[in-house]
Amino acid sequence: MQITSIEIKDKRFDLLNGVGSDATHTTPQYAYAVCCLKTGTSLTGTGLAFTLGVGTDLVCKAIEYLSAPLIGRDIEDLMQDFGSVYRKMVDSPSFRWLGPHKGVVHLALAAIVNACYDLWAKSRQVPLWKLLLDLTPEELVNSLDLSYLEEVLTREQAIEILTENLQTRALRQDVLATGYKGYDTSVGWFNFSDEKIVANTKKAMDNGFTALKLKVGSDDPMRDIRRAGLIRKTAGDDATIMVDANQKWNVPEALDICRKLGEINPFWIEEPTHPDDVIGHQTIARNIAPLKVATGEHIPNKVIFKNFFQAKAMDFCQVDAVRVGGVSEFLTISLLSKRMGIPVVPHVGDMGQIHQHLVLFNHIGMGHEHLFLEHIPHLKQHFINPAEIVDAYYQVPQIPGSSSDLKD
Amino acid sequence: MQITSIEIKDKRFDLLNGVGSDATHTTPQYAYAVCCLKTGTSLTGTGLAFTLGVGTDLVCKAIEYLSAPLIGRDIEDLMQDFGSVYRKMVDSPSFRWLGPHKGVVHLALAAIVNACYDLWAKSRQVPLWKLLLDLTPEELVNSLDLSYLEEVLTREQAIEILTENLQTRALRQDVLATGYKGYDTSVGWFNFSDEKIVANTKKAMDNGFTALKLKVGSDDPMRDIRRAGLIRKTAGDDATIMVDANQKWNVPEALDICRKLGEINPFWIEEPTHPDDVIGHQTIARNIAPLKVATGEHIPNKVIFKNFFQAKAMDFCQVDAVRVGGVSEFLTISLLSKRMGIPVVPHVGDMGQIHQHLVLFNHIGMGHEHLFLEHIPHLKQHFINPAEIVDAYYQVPQIPGSSSDLKD
Numbered sequence: 001m002q003i004t005s006i007e008i009k010d011k012r013f014d015l016l017n018g019v020g021s022d023a024t025h026t027t028p029q030y031a032y033a034v035c036c037l038k039t040g041t042s043l044t045g046t047g048l049a050f051t052l053g054v055g056t057d058l059v060c061k062a063i064e065y066l067s068a069p070l071i072g073r074d075i076e077d078l079m080q081d082f083g084s085v086y087r088k089m090v091d092s093p094s095f096r097w098l099g100p101h102k103g104v105v106h107l108a109l110a111a112i113v114n115a116c117y118d119l120w121a122k123s124r125q126v127p128l129w130k131l132l133l134d135l136t137p138e139e140l141v142n143s144l145d146l147s148y149l150e151e152v153l154t155r156e157q158a159i160e161i162l163t164e165n166l167q168t169r170a171l172r173q174d175v176l177a178t179g180y181k182g183y184d185t186s187v188g189w190f191n192f193s194d195e196k197i198v199a200n201t202k203k204a205m206d207n208g209f210t211a212l213k214l215k216v217g218s219d220d221p222m223r224d225i226r227r228a229g230l231i232r233k234t235a236g237d238d239a240t241i242m243v244d245a246n247q248k249w250n251v252p253e254a255l256d257i258c259r260k261l262g263e264i265n266p267f268w269i270e271e272p273t274h275p276d277d278v279i280g281h282q283t284i285a286r287n288i289a290p291l292k293v294a295t296g297e298h299i300p301n302k303v304i305f306k307n308f309f310q311a312k313a314m315d316f317c318q319v320d321a322v323r324v325g326g327v328s329e330f331l332t333i334s335l336l337s338k339r340m341g342i343p344v345v346p347h348v349g350d351m352g353q354i355h356q357h358l359v360l361f362n363h364i365g366m367g368h369e370h371l372f373l374e375h376i377p378h379l380k381q382h383f384i385n386p387a388e389i390v391d392a393y394y395q396v397p398q399i400p401g402s403s404s405d406l407k408d
Numbered sequence: 409m410q411i412t413s414i415e416i417k418d419k420r421f422d423l424l425n426g427v428g429s430d431a432t433h434t435t436p437q438y439a440y441a442v443c444c445l446k447t448g449t450s451l452t453g454t455g456l457a458f459t460l461g462v463g464t465d466l467v468c469k470a471i472e473y474l475s476a477p478l479i480g481r482d483i484e485d486l487m488q489d490f491g492s493v494y495r496k497m498v499d500s501p502s503f504r505w506l507g508p509h510k511g512v513v514h515l516a517l518a519a520i521v522n523a524c525y526d527l528w529a530k531s532r533q534v535p536l537w538k539l540l541l542d543l544t545p546e547e548l549v550n551s552l553d554l555s556y557l558e559e560v561l562t563r564e565q566a567i568e569i570l571t572e573n574l575q576t577r578a579l580r581q582d583v584l585a586t587g588y589k590g591y592d593t594s595v596g597w598f599n600f601s602d603e604k605i606v607a608n609t610k611k612a613m614d615n616g617f618t619a620l621k622l623k624v625g626s627d628d629p630m631r632d633i634r635r636a637g638l639i640r641k642t643a644g645d646d647a648t649i650m651v652d653a654n655q656k657w658n659v660p661e662a663l664d665i666c667r668k669l670g671e672i673n674p675f676w677i678e679e680p681t682h683p684d685d686v687i688g689h690q691t692i693a694r695n696i697a698p699l700k701v702a703t704g705e706h707i708p709n710k711v712i713f714k715n716f717f718q719a720k721a722m723d724f725c726q727v728d729a730v731r732v733g734g735v736s737e738f739l740t741i742s743l744l745s746k747r748m749g750i751p752v753v754p755h756v757g758d759m760g761q762i763h764q765h766l767v768l769f770n771h772i773g774m775g776h777e778h779l780f781l782e783h784i785p786h787l788k789q790h791f792i793n794p795a796e797i798v799d800a801y802y803q804v805p806q807i808p809g810s811s812s813d814l815k816d
Contacts, residue, residue: 024501026501027501029502051505051506052502055502057469058469059506061469062466062512065463093432093433093436094433094437094459095462096433097463098463098466098511098512099510099511102511102684102708103506103511103514104466104511104512104513105463105511148658148681148685148688150659151658151659250556250557250558251556251559252558252559253558273556274711276508276709276712277711277714278687279714279715298508301684303682303688304684307684307685307686307688
C-alpha cells in the first residue's frame, strides 16, 4: 500500500466555561495539526500533534516540509526500517537547526510518525495495540531510533526487554478483558469554582473513578491548599488524588508549596517547575520525598527523558506521543523507562485516543505496571471512534488503526 | 520614538565549496529570519535569528504573531521594563505550548528582542555596547527576565554583580583601545581537504590569528585525528586549537575519541554530543578532564544553561544571542555564567555582528574575562556595517545600533 499524497489539516476546538484551564494555560483552545497519508484506497493514515490553537499553522507547514519524502513509499516497506527513516527526518540539517528534536518541527514529526503507525495498523487491519504486540522484538526495535541513548540502552538491551516480556505476556493479558483503568483529569480545572470541583468530584466517584486530578499553581497558594483539602474531603481517604502545577512555580516556591500540599497525601505532584529543569526537579524530588514527582508532557525528546531518569528527577514518566516524535519515540522512551525503573503514565494531548493503545502494549509487551491512563472527555464528539470509558475503564479498542481519525 | 509597523524578511545566502560544513550540517545554507521595527523616522530596529535555510519561513511567521503587540509602543517606554514584556511574550500560552522557550518560536523571539535593543541603541545614537554600559545596574536588570533562576541568581544578586563591576571598569577599559580578540573558525570546515586546512591555517596565522578551530566528527575518527595533527603541526605548539564535533558523537564515542584528540592538546572540545544531554556532557567533562568542554550554540534557554552550570557539564559557555531569546536572554545567561564561574565565549550565528558588542559589555560591565570571539567572514558582504577585523582583533564598533542591518 503506497502513500500517494499527503493532506494536512489545522483543526481547532473552542472550550467553554473554564474547561482545560490551568495555572499557565489560562484560557486554552485545543487544537491538532493533522497529517493524513492518502493511499489511493479507502485507507488513510492519520497522525496528530496537539497544540493550543494559535500557531498550529506553523506545525502544519512543518509537516508539509518534513513529510514530502514519504510520498511514493510503500507502508510495509517504510516500517521495516522505520528507525532509519525517523532518524533521517529528525536529522535533516536545516530542520535540525530549528530544534534539534524539539518545538514546532518536532511536533510536526509527531503527527507524521503517528500517521505512519496508524496506516501500518490499518493496512494490517488490526488496532495499533495489536499491531505492536504482533511484531517480533526485532521488528519493533527496527521502527525505533535509539541514538544518543547508548550508555543506558543499547539495541540489544531493548530487544532483551521485549523478549523477556514476550514469555510472560500471559500473566498480563487480563487487561484485554478488564480494559485499562482511567483517571479523571477534568474534575478540577484551574478556573473552576470550589463548588464546581466538589460537584465534579462527587460525579466522578459516582461514575466509578477512584483517581482524580486537581490543577494547582494559584498566585495564592492557600487557594491550592483549600481546594486540595475540599477534594480530599469529598473523595475520601481511599481516593487517589494528583495535583498539577503546570510549571507555575520556581524551585524555592515548589519546595515550599509541595510540602504544604503534602497534607492531603497526593499520589504525585505534577510539573512543579519548568519542564527543562532536570536539576530543579531533582532538587524538588529529593526534598519532598516520599511525595512523588510526575512530569513529561512538555519534555520533547528521549535525550531529556534520559537525563531526568539518570538524575532521579521524576517518579512518573508522562511522555506524550503527540509531543515527542510520535509512537516511535514514545516506545523508545517507554523502553528507556522500563530499563531505568520508572513507570509510564502518559499525558494525553490526544485525549487518550492513541495512548489507550500504547498503554496496553506497554503493559503486555514491555511489562510496565498497569497503573492508570488520564481521561479527558472534552473532544469526544470530534473523533470518529472516541475512546469508550465504562466504569472508569478504557474499553479495549477493536477497530483497525490508532483511533486518531477526526470528523470533518 | 514609536514602533509604527513591523517588516519581516527571510534572507538566505548560499555557501560554496564546503564553506560552513560540519559533521551534522553537511551542506548548509546560511539564513536569517529578520524582524524590522519601523518607526516612521529613518530609524529601523533590526533583529536577527540565525537558521540554515529551509524552514526560515516558519520563524518569520512566528515573528509576525509574537511581535504584533509591539506596534504602537514607544521604544524608551518599552525598554524601561522589558523583562516583563519579554516574559509576557515567552509565556503567551498557545506559543508556550510550542516550546516552551525553544525551537521555532524562541528563534522568532530572538529576532524580535534583538530588534528592540537595536532600535533602543539607535534611538539613543550609541552603539549597543555603549548603550548597555550606560545603563544603571537596575535599568539593565529591568530589561531581563530572571524567572526560573531564583535558586542560583536573584534580582538582587544580578544587580550586585553589575554594581561591583561598575567600580572596577577602569581596569578593563583598555579593550576599547585594543579591540576584542578574534579566533578563526573558518580554517577547518568539515568538507575541506587536508591541503586546504593546512593552507588556511598558514593564512590565518599570517593574518595574526593565534586561535583556530577544526571541525571533527568524521565517520572514521582517524580522519579527525590526522587533521587535528596537521593543524597542530602547521600552527605550532603555541597556537590555540579548538575542535568541534557538532553533536556527532554519542557519549561512549565521545569518551573514546576525545581521549585520542587530547594528543594535540586542544583548548576545548566543542559540542561532543547531543546539546540537550546535560548528564552526558557531565560524564564527558568528568572523564576527559583536564581537557575542557565547550557547548551552547544549540542550547535554547537560560534554564538549560543553568542545569549545565549546576552539573559542571561545560567549561565554556557558547550562548548565542540569535538562538536564545535575543540580547535580553544572552545577558541573563552571561550574568548566570558570571555568578557560577563559567566563561562566556559566544557562538556567532550573527557572524559576530551583535556579539562584538555583547562581549565588550560582558568584559567591561560584568567582569567576564577577555578571551576571544569567534570570527566567521562568509556573510561580510551582506552586512551594511560588517565587523572589522584588524590583526585578528575585532575593532570596536562606533555606529549606533547593534550592527545587524543587512543590505537589500
